[in-house]
Amino acid sequence: MEKxxxxxxxxxxxxxxxxxxxxxxxxxxxxxxxxLVHQELARETVILCSHPPVVTLGRGTxxxxxxxxxxxxxxINRGGRATYHGPGQVVAYPxxxxxxxxxxxxxxxxxxxxxxxxTLAAFxxxxxxxxxxxxxxxxxxxxxxxxxxxxxxxxxxGIGVRKWVTFHGLALNVARDATAFKGLKxxxxxxxxxxxxxxxxxxxxxxxxxxxKLARELLARL
Numbered sequence: 001m002e003k004x005x006x007x008x009x010x011x012x013x014x015x016x017x018x019x020x021x022x023x024x025x026x027x028x029x030x031x032x033x034x035x036l037v038h039q040e041l042a043r044e045t046v047i048l049c050s051h052p053p054v055v056t057l058g059r060g061t062x063x064x065x066x067x068x069x070x071x072x073x074x075x076i077n078r079g080g081r082a083t084y085h086g087p088g089q090v091v092a093y094p095x096x097x098x099x100x101x102x103x104x105x106x107x108x109x110x111x112x113x114x115x116x117x118x119t120l121a122a123f124x125x126x127x128x129x130x131x132x133x134x135x136x137x138x139x140x141x142x143x144x145x146x147x148x149x150x151x152x153x154x155x156x157x158g159i160g161v162r163k164w165v166t167f168h169g170l171a172l173n174v175a176r177d178a179t180a181f182k183g184l185k186x187x188x189x190x191x192x193x194x195x196x197x198x199x200x201x202x203x204x205x206x207x208x209x210x211x212x213k214l215a216r217e218l219l220a221r222l
Contacts, residue, residue: 018047
């Protein structure tokens, strides 16, 4: 059931928790909201959810990015390459009208990264946003989006914009899932690049606790 999180009514940006929801259904509902926000018929909203296992293919997906994945594949109109979504993640889709802010997508991406870094810090994990990373040993390091713990990636970011209203967003790996990234190159990197909060901490911090902290950090910056 869709619900508004406690305290969100007092915020200029709302928060909705959709729970575990099919990816295609979430995308449809998200795009409906994008249209309403653009027409100023609904307020800006941070959607929080998770999905049954699915791999989404962004506009930058290349041949060979998916090789052996046997589950659902969805082509979508966000930036970036192939990535995995699953029930062990906290996914956030901010529907934000950049017409009322700076029309600066790089600044917006840094905002998402900063919110994730602050969330991880609250759980005792030191991380950084966009950084130089090598896709494979021996390859030249390139600037990579997302949030990183050293050379391991804990959160992926891919956004879309329609009439300067944002959609898609971020996926933060909370619980360990040994099979999550097998059969694909997540964002062009090897499956071993990906890591979860549980693997770093040695215990699952709990999706709800992470969700609530991430929501607060996003609201503070949006």
